[in-house]
Amino acid sequence: MLTTASIGIAGTIAAGRASADTLADVPPREPGADLSAFSARSKYVRIGRIPEAGPGRRNVDPSDAINSKTPLDKLVGTITPSDLHYERSHSGVPDLDPAKHRLLMHGMVQKPLVFSVDDLKAMPSVSRTVFLECTGNGWENWKKADENLTVQNTHGLVSTNEWTGVPLKFVLDLVGKEKESTWMLAEGGDAAGVARSIPLTDEIMEEAILAYGQNGEPLRPAHGFPIRLIMPGFEGNLNIKWLRRLKFGDQPWMTRWETARYTQLLADGKAKQFQLRMETNSVITSPSGTMEIRPGYNRITGLAWSGHGKIAKVQVSTDGAKTWAEAQLNYPILAKAQTRFQMDWVWDGQPTKIVSRSTDEKGNVQPDRVSFIAQMGTNALFHYNAQQTWSIDAAGRVRNVLA
Amino acid sequence: MLTTASIGIAGTIAAGRASADTLADVPPREPGADLSAFSARSKYVRIGRIPEAGPGRRNVDPSDAINSKTPLDKLVGTITPSDLHYERSHSGVPDLDPAKHRLLMHGMVQKPLVFSVDDLKAMPSVSRTVFLECTGNGWENWKKADENLTVQNTHGLVSTNEWTGVPLKFVLDLVGKEKESTWMLAEGGDAAGVARSIPLTDEIMEEAILAYGQNGEPLRPAHGFPIRLIMPGFEGNLNIKWLRRLKFGDQPWMTRWETARYTQLLADGKAKQFQLRMETNSVITSPSGTMEIRPGYNRITGLAWSGHGKIAKVQVSTDGAKTWAEAQLNYPILAKAQTRFQMDWVWDGQPTKIVSRSTDEKGNVQPDRVSFIAQMGTNALFHYNAQQTWSIDAAGRVRNVLA
Numbered sequence: 180m181l182t183t184a185s186i187g188i189a190g191t192i193a194a195g196r197a198s199a200d201t202l203a204d205v206p207p208r209e210p211g212a213d214l215s216a217f218s219a220r221s222k223y224v225r226i227g228r229i230p231e232a233g234p235g236r237r238n239v240d241p242s243d244a245i246n247s248k249t250p251l252d253k254l255v256g257t258i259t260p261s262d263l264h265y266e267r268s269h270s271g272v273p274d275l276d277p278a279k280h281r282l283l284m285h286g287m288v289q290k291p292l293v294f295s296v297d298d299l300k301a302m303p304s305v306s307r308t309v310f311l312e313c314t315g316n317g318w319e320n321w322k323k324a325d326e327n328l329t330v331q332n333t334h335g336l337v338s339t340n341e342w343t344g345v346p347l348k349f350v351l352d353l354v355g356k357e358k359e360s361t362w363m364l365a366e367g368g369d370a371a372g373v374a375r376s377i378p379l380t381d382e383i384m385e386e387a388i389l390a391y392g393q394n395g396e397p398l399r400p401a402h403g404f405p406i407r408l409i410m411p412g413f414e415g416n417l418n419i420k421w422l423r424r425l426k427f428g429d430q431p432w433m434t435r436w437e438t439a440r441y442t443q444l445l446a447d448g449k450a451k452q453f454q455l456r457m458e459t460n461s462v463i464t465s466p467s468g469t470m471e472i473r474p475g476y477n478r479i480t481g482l483a484w485s486g487h488g489k490i491a492k493v494q495v496s497t498d499g500a501k502t503w504a505e506a507q508l509n510y511p512i513l514a515k516a517q518t519r520f521q522m523d524w525v526w527d528g529q530p531t532k533i534v535s536r537s538t539d540e541k542g543n544v545q546p547d548r549v550s551f552i553a554q555m556g557t558n559a560l561f562h563y564n565a566q567q568t569w570s571i572d573a574a575g576r577v578r579n580v581l582a
Numbered sequence: 583m584l585t586t587a588s589i590g591i592a593g594t595i596a597a598g599r600a601s602a603d604t605l606a607d608v609p610p611r612e613p614g615a616d617l618s619a620f621s622a623r624s625k626y627v628r629i630g631r632i633p634e635a636g637p638g639r640r641n642v643d644p645s646d647a648i649n650s651k652t653p654l655d656k657l658v659g660t661i662t663p664s665d666l667h668y669e670r671s672h673s674g675v676p677d678l679d680p681a682k683h684r685l686l687m688h689g690m691v692q693k694p695l696v697f698s699v700d701d702l703k704a705m706p707s708v709s710r711t712v713f714l715e716c717t718g719n720g721w722e723n724w725k726k727a728d729e730n731l732t733v734q735n736t737h738g739l740v741s742t743n744e745w746t747g748v749p750l751k752f753v754l755d756l757v758g759k760e761k762e763s764t765w766m767l768a769e770g771g772d773a774a775g776v777a778r779s780i781p782l783t784d785e786i787m788e789e790a791i792l793a794y795g796q797n798g799e800p801l802r803p804a805h806g807f808p809i810r811l812i813m814p815g816f817e818g819n820l821n822i823k824w825l826r827r828l829k830f831g832d833q834p835w836m837t838r839w840e841t842a843r844y845t846q847l848l849a850d851g852k853a854k855q856f857q858l859r860m861e862t863n864s865v866i867t868s869p870s871g872t873m874e875i876r877p878g879y880n881r882i883t884g885l886a887w888s889g890h891g892k893i894a895k896v897q898v899s900t901d902g903a904k905t906w907a908e909a910q911l912n913y914p915i916l917a918k919a920q921t922r923f924q925m926d927w928v929w930d931g932q933p934t935k936i937v938s939r940s941t942d943e944k945g946n947v948q949p950d951r952v953s954f955i956a957q958m959g960t961n962a963l964f965h966y967n968a969q970q971t972w973s974i975d976a977a978g979r980v981r982n983v984l985a
Contacts, residue, residue: 188756192701194684197694204696205684205826210773211674211803214650216630217665218804221677226799227619247617255795256709256746261663262620263799271614274624281597281608291600293607298595301881303924306659306912343659353591370613392658394797396629396666400614401621423608478704509709511914521706 191476226253228263228335246313248335251464251482257509257517258308259338261394266401267313267336267415270371275421277405280368282389286427289355296405299389302345307388307411309515310484312337312457314414314441317563320548326570326578330467333567333579337460337484339517340402342409343392348384350425360427364434365408368421375417375441376431377410378453386411389422411515412486413455414561416441446556457486459545460564461493461520461537467569468579474528479506480521485539489513492538493520499532499568500547500582506535514540526571532580534568548582594879629656631666631738649716651738654867654885660912660920661711662741664797669804670716670739670818673774678824680808683771685792689830692758699808702792705748710791710814712918713887715740715860717817717844720966723951729973729981733870736970736982740863740887742920743805745812746795751787753828763830767837768811771824778820778844779834780813781856789814792825814918815889816858817964819844849959860889862948863967864896864923864940870972871982877931882909883924888942892916895941896923902935902971903950903985909938917943929974935983937971951985 197204220226228247246267249259259265266272277296285291313336319325320333356379366374377383388409391398398404403420410417416436431437431453443451461483466472479497483490489512494503506520520535537545546554551565570580600607623629631650649670652662662668669675680699688694716739722731759782769777780786791812794801801807806823813820819839834840834856846854864886869875882900886893892915897906909923923938940948949957954968973983 188701188705191704192695192697192756194696194698194701197686197688197696202686202827205686206678206682206771208771208773208775208826209676209678209824211671211676213674214669214671214804215675216632216650218631218667218669218802219665221680221800221803221807223677223680224800224807228621229619247619254798255707255800256744256798258661258744258798260797260799262622264621266617266621268614268617271616272618273612273614274626275609275612277624277626279609283600283605283608285600292595293597293600294595295597298591298597301594301879302591303881303910303926304658304883304912304922306922308914341659341661353595368609368611370611372611394663395657395659395661396663397624397627397658399621400624401617404624404627421612423611424605476704478706480707507706509707511711511916513914519707519709523706 188476226250226263228266246336248331249338250331251335252330252467257339257519258394259340261340261396261399261402264338264340264402265313265336268369269373270369272401273369273421274400275368275405280405282406282422283424284350284354287357287360287429288427289357292354296391299345299406300391302349304343305346305388306341306343308339308341308513309409309411310337310339310517311415311418314416314561318560320581321559321563322557324579324581326580327469328579329469330462330464333468334462337517340393341395342388342390344388344390344409347387347389350389351384356427359429362428362431364424364426364428364432365419365422366424367419368423373416373419373436374432374434375419375436376434377417383410412457414457417455441561443561444558446558454562458562458564459485459487459537459539459543461535461545462567463495463533463535463569466533466571466577468577470577472526472571472575472577474526477524477526478521479524479533480519481535482517483520483537484517485537485543486515487539487541487543488515489540490518490537491540494536495522496534497524497531500534503536528573530572532568532570534566536566591879629653629666631669649739651734652741653734654738655733655870660742660922661797662743664743664799664802664805667741667743667805668716668739671772672776673772675804676772676824677803678771678808683808685809685825686827687753687757690760690763690832691830692760695757699794702748702809703794705752707746708749708791709744709746711742711744711916712812712814713740713742713920714818714821717819717964721963723984724962724966725960727982727984729983730872731982732872733865733867736871737865740920743796744798745791745793747791747793747812750790750792753792754787759830762832765831765834767827767829767831767835768822768825769827770822771826776819776822776839777835777837778822778839779837780820786813815860817860820858844964846964847961849961857965861965861967862888862890862940862942862946864938864948865970866898866936866938866972869936869974869980871980873980875929875974875978875980877929880927880929881924882927882936883922884938885920886923886938886940887920888940888946889918890942890944890946891918892943893921893940894943897939898925899937900927900934903937906939931976933975935971935973937969939969
């Protein structure tokens with residue numbers, strides 16, 4: 180047990196000492212509603228994917244939204260509820276008929292095949308809990324920091340679900356991928372026809388999944404129903420939703436999604452293509468932007484993740500990155516999944532800054548913002564993984580700042 | 583990869599060989615709906631917790647229901663979506679105001695305390711993925727087998743969620759549990775006031791959680807919002823919902839929930855009390871009751887779980903328990919959580935019976951029905967963990983049978 184915490188928290192318990200050995204201190208028992216086909220959320224729980232700037236003020240009109248963000252500030256544990264998984268679509272959300280949907284596998288293969296959804300569901304399956312992250316996650320802080328942003332605004336384009344489906348490798352065996360096939364084109368069934376060229380490395384052939392299940396149930400339309408590609412550790416855009424086609428070849432197709440879009444404009448004006456892996460990252464989710472804290476014991480908690488594998492270590496600074504302490508990592512620590520960290524902290528009431536820094540099992544360390552910008556410049560839009568700093572003023576107000 | 587499966591499935595792919603290197607075989611792309619605050623389920627997905635007997639025929643009126651069951655036949659992976667977690671309540675579902683709710687800890691402790699929900703949320707947390715199972719799960723098959731039951735009917739009172747909250751041990755330190763306190767009374771805030779005496783073994787003090795989170799979000803009212811007790815491996819009834827009180831003492835309280843209810847009537851007419859741990863169990867979820875299969879390749883899959891720890895092995899028989907083969911266990915295998923198993927099978931079209939048998943890491947083997955009934959008799963109602971047999975007739979119809 181965390182002894183610091185037991186000492187710290189003993190003085191902050193709001194409800195306090197019980198009056199006597201009676202039930203005078205707790206509200207009376209309540210009768211309840213009938214059971215039902217689905218357990219709805221409590222009427223007291225206010226949670227949703229449309230970001231809010233400041234209490235109750237939405238900063239995006241849903242009809243204008245090009246993405247919707249996971250409310251990391253209101254979630255606990257590591258799983259993201261399916262209906263709160265972040266969403267980024269280029270042509271809205273189609274609700275495809277699974278009885279009619281097909282997946283074509285063709286190109287440099289010995290036996291081109293078409294699969295129905297039932298064909299795929301009859302095959303051996305795997306389940307894997309992994310994060311998905313939009314490559315644009317964090318872009319709000321590339322050039323400046325709006326102090327009114329919440330962690331949902333700054334980091335809400337990452338979520339973790341248990342995905343279930345057929346290992347890519349299994350269907351590669353069925354169609355007989357030719358040895359010269361080193362690239363795969365994955366295309367979605369939405370009107371935008373998002374299509375990406377994916378290099379067939381050993382890692383990708385071993386880990387990619389043609390998923391039909393999400394957190395135990397069928398995929399939801401916003402997340403690719405009836406089939407999506409899951410590419411553990413790689414940018415969200417590669418995890419093609421509404422998957423209709425996998426074509427095999429010996430070079431990338433240079434689709435507009437990897438030439439005009441999703442390339443990285445570097446400081447020297449050159450564009451970097453196929454920067455596919457998501458780097459080691461972390462963020463403190465509480466206390467975080469627009470929250471207010473009180474002096475005394477506060478628990479710091481957040482999430483860390485890396486496209487390279489498991490999180491090895493998360494360090495937290497409560498003095499603006501001058502000194503660091505190692506946070507506790509919650510079990511289980513899964514490769515390419517979000518890991519929850521936490522640390523006890525007694526705040527002395529003085530203005531300060533808090534920040535987290537993750538290290539993954541391959542030794543990659545999340546960069547500070549100054550080093551990150553020095554390397555990447557400010558033209559880029561994607562793969563922002565600099566450390567996130569929250570400032571705390573004398574009144575306990577937590578705000579988004581650059582460092 | 584499962585070579586048997588690749589060979590078996592190659593002949594059963596419904597959609598079949600692609601016509602040419604074109605998109606003639608897949609439906610056109612579709613425009614989509616706007617993004618939204620929540621991702622709804624597909625209109626094509628029919629899923630719910632009210633059991634159905636036969637296609638479309640509900641066998642329980644929701645207003646008469648005393649429990650609602652997880653549709654294990656329609657789920658994949660291991661996580662149960664929060665709104666489909668099984669439900670068993672004795673006085674309906676209250677939606678308690680978390681701002682007013684309190685937890686009293688008193689009795690044989692040095693410092694009786696009352697906690698608000700915010701107090702608990704400020705404490706160090708743990709997350710753990712575990713199964714919960716109603717002790718009555720499986721009772722339908724004690725005396726006879728209705729052949730029209732689905733696996734949702736026979737085994738739908740077990741689910742697996744990621745639960746997040748405060749370790750019991752942490753609050754025990756805060757109130758200063760006295761050494762003589764060997765029992766804990768946990769009481770719920772629903773009108774029925776379900777209350778159970780729990781022995782404070784090392785295992786329970788180490789593993790029990792005061793949970794406020796479920797699959798990443800706040801508990802849902804049907805599952806105990808704002809606080810419930812999580813007792814990994816022990817009968818569902820001990821996982822007290824709407825938790826309002828923990829009282830400590832040196833003997834059990836003998837509440838009506840452990841005297842008149844939730845005792846086990848044995849073959850000799852004696853009643854067994856405090857049979858708290860859920861035993862090793864498993865069930866094939868596909869193919870399962872009321873499904874229909876075709877000759878040729880079929881994937882057998884199901885779930886196994888044990889209150890003793892991890893699942894070590896699941897064996898499957900496709901010839902009515904004459905011979906057994908070891909099924910593949912899907913990663914990760916977590917202690918006291920459901921583990922997914924699967925096995926390739928080529929059905930020759932002859933009538934047969936399929937059955938699964940789990941073994942846990944402590945060496946406990948799920949009993950066959952004859953041995954189980956010989957030991958327990960047919961007076962009992964709880965802790966049914968006999969092997970589940972599904973019969974398959976010449977037409978491929980899958981039916982619930984005793985063995």
